[in-house]
Amino acid sequence: MDYLIFLVILALESTLCWGALYESVADLKKLNFQFDFIVVGGGTAGNVIANRLTENPRHSVLVLEAGASNEDVLDIIVPFYASRATPNTPQDWNFSTTAQTGLNGRSISYPRGHVLGGSSSVNQMAYTRGSRDDYDRYARVSGDDGWSWDNLVPYMRKTEQFHPPTSQNIIEQFNPAVHNLHGINSVSLPGFLRDTDARVFATTSDLSHEFPFNIDMNSGTPLGIGWVQSSIKNGSRSSSATSYLAPRYLSRPNLHVVLNTLVTRVLQSGHDSRTGKPTFRTVEYASSARGPTRFRLTATKEVILSAGSIGTPHILLHSGIGDSESLASLGISPVHDLPSVGKNLSDHPFLHTSWQVNSTKTFDNAERNETLASDEFEEWLTTRTGPLVDSTTSQIGWLRLPDNSSILQSFPDTSSGPLSPHFELLFTVGSHAARRTTLMISLAQNGIAGTPPPTGNYFTISTGVVSPSARGSITLNSTDPFDPPVINPNLLGSELDLLIMREAVRSAQRFVAAPTLADYILSPFSFNDTASDTEVDAYIHDHATTLDHPVGSAAMSASDADYGVVDPDLTVKGVGGLRIVDASVLPYVPAAHTQVSVYIFAERAADLIKAAFK
Template sequence: MTWSTASYALLLLFNLTLCSAVFVENVSQLNGLKFDFIVVGGGTAGNVIANRLTENPSVSVLVLEAGGSNADVLNIIVPFFNVKATPNTAQDWNFTTTPQVGLGNRAIAYPRGFVLGGSSSVNSMAYTRGSKDDYDRWAKVAGDSGWSWDNVIPYIRRNERFTPPPAANTTQTYDPAAHSLTGINSVRLPTFGRATDALVLNAAASLGQLNKDMNSGTPLGFGWIQQTVKNGSRSSSATSYLAPQFIGRPNLHVMLNTRVTRILKNGSGALQTVEFAQKAGGARFQITASKEVILSAGSIGTPSILLHSGIGDATELSQLGIPLVHNLPSVGKNLTDHPIVRVSWFVNSNTTFDDAERNATVAAEVFAQWNTTRTGLLSDSTSSQIGWLRLPESSPILRGVTDPSSGPLSPHIELIFADGISVSPPPTGHYLTISAAVVSPTSRGSLALNSTDPFAQPVINPNLLGSPVDVAIQRAAIRSAQNFIKAPAWAGYILAPFSLNDTASDEEVDAFSQTHASTLDHPVGTAAMSARGADYGVVDPDLIVKGLRGLRIVDASVFPFIPAAHTQAATYIVAERGADLIKASFGI
């Protein structure tokens, strides 16, 4: 790409979040300080917890974040640059999966945010809540109606600060009743018009598949994507929940570049002591919360810390020589993710963003516009519309198997539209890319340790396309993309296939998926919630670790099922309710 040479020199440094005086820079600053709560992980969920608990000035909170600051990192701040934020950057954990059988034994990069804000600082900013059925299924499996759609709506509203499009923009639709204007995390529709906008919407209308607002709980159909963007810049948990008016609270402390290695029992047997280090092989330190430790290290970090703490499957821990603290076999199991395959076509256009990706002059122009006005191509992510589709009830894919979706309102397939090829387009030509994803997968993977070193990478096996059903749904997703562009609205725009022939056989489509599928970066479920008394799962419906005191988990690892949606919004919802559950436990 040309951005690094043509555009970075134009950057006017600005600070979005940090007020260094309130950040803990070294361990000595903790001497003599006492905290009611310690939050492990300053990511999507952890910053919500820190914010909500410190609303009470008598409650003290320490956040321990493994990564560094999100401030002044261009690839994080500029929405369009989200494709550059990961992998292989200083803001990424730079995980790698095991060889994936469903991907032709390829090991792939597995991006997660290694920075304040966690993955909300590096994701694609898609704000999609999922369906009513997704949350109602959570409530059923957890035996707690508090997780149902109707009961999480207040938490949706508490999280979201929606910016309606200008009244003059009559093509952009949303349902005002589905949104909050008073929350913390900013959400808006795209603002930069693309040639493909009308084509996607007209094609959907001709098929009777337009959706006014897919965040209403009924997402099926095609429509505008909603994004966590504020004034042309990314809105993450770091820029919103730790905005200056919050991070300045004297009862909130945040310590960056600090790796939590274990959670230990205190004198009363509660898991309220946190062991941490600031570099591999460095000194270990301990600090104890007077009330509770909240693990918010994400679907990879949270089970890793549990296992290093001796909380997990007794046999597996014994094989590693980790002393058993609590036998909880479900830790690290149930890893669930969305596989995705990107398919591109040559198009009859010279306005796609391909030129901005490969032409230094164009790159400089669009960056100059963003840098001075926070508008233009770079003020949105790479996609403006998405679609959610269900397989027909008569589909042979579902014959003889339990429907993997959460219910009739939930999709099996997602299509994401981009008017170009991100990161590395060919030297010439203009393109349309449709990313086809399996959003109700049947495959389940796992996370495990292969070392007692907490700085070593865990063994991550998301098992993408690991079942015949998922392979078939992925094929159906690609076929859905191919069929969608046959709508009359696309006539004269689509020229020819670029990456996959439209006449490819089922076997050829499956082979293409095996060699090109990747992750949509949505790992969940590795510390899943289940009903009280269940002989599986890691946390009870109140998110307290089963059979333990003093330790609660609040992040995407507690999802019992993956929502048929991008997982950012659901993580915020879990965190907002998690904060209320903590407050209720301690009467604060």
């Protein structure tokens, strides 16, 4: 069934009402409204803020989103097609990094969602909260116990609408006490059994000391291997756009969302009468299509920047908020000296390692067979069943270096505590290249073979350094806000991060050597089993990329700290009327896929804003 027919069916199935969704700057001009809150970015966090603030009918909210609608975009909707959503698509900002020293000087694509829902519309949907230690560290760093695990549990539950599996062994797949069935953003377990599921969990019994089974990694104690939980509902992606901006919310008369509108700067609008601080409640915006005309709009209460770890510092720097000396050297007039803007960028380095297997039940087949791929899509379209209802990963492992590791004896422990992992394992039934057409471009750009192997079937364990020590930055390319920023995540930019990645690869090798996989694994594909540390390191440098989890570029710190960008209530230090709510405020990248942390932070931020404007 072709794509046009799919769109027709989807339209017939849809009951959406977009009464408060506008397509352009021109539509915004017609509104002639005044708004209490202006939210810059309709992404993961921004849509949470918009939803929660408009629960109060006396609060009017405007969301300005630079991208287009998420509706009817097949590669966003079908979970298994997620890898097609980025890069080099209209739904991606299509950023690239600087040459990365830790990646042998490679510049790689750096996907970020340029669409309603932001990166929650284009990510791989893994739903992982992280460890109790991660949040308790946020509380310590900020001096605000409200950011601790125990105090955030109500927000974790508030955001989540968990969909239990229909199979009889649900107790063996998750812990019901950890979840909420009545929140907003949908979360579910895999809906399609894969050839390696039983083998992976058998290995957690055979090698339980190193690879213990974890019934529910979202309990605050993620260590071990368990079923992946994903932001998927009934075989389709659940993003902040489909959940927090669902029709029943978007139809609120006090909520307005304008697409294809780029905010170029925030501008000073006066001084706070109580504190004397300069206030920044005015936004400058234009058409995302490099519209030459700039418009301005002032919020009566507050501007909330939710443009993400790349977009938020980019807007601040163009606004003259950042390191004054650096801004002046670029020809931007400094307005507010805040040297930490754009600093402290942190991300998870990522790597695929594959083995050839004694099975034909892998994703590789559909990559090579158009008829099979079409049949899989037909099954998804008509019944919401089959291999396309899930992402490429069914199990995730979170593991620590041993306490007696020579690495921990030589370097400070960068994890947030004893409950937190140093690295991650993701299990995929196919070669790393068998992830659909669009990704081939990315793999080729990143120095990885651009097509799947012409024959054979594969098993891949991808590894991520989830407690990295390296830090990067976001800086400006020019004084034109339409130009992309200079993005340097400094992936594998420290010796410690390389050593952790090497140990993660060695851990994956030990996993596939388990007795339960002896008749399944045929031979290594990425490099020889006997590869030396030097050879493994060379493979890492040549092939590693990113898990697309940038945080920290507008980091939260204690109210009296002389560093950081926002105070514990997420207001920008030293100014009034301006708050940041997105992944950029996280001072450390959590040992988890970051979307859940952003949802959680946004939920509490909404309550902080409500309290400030009773």
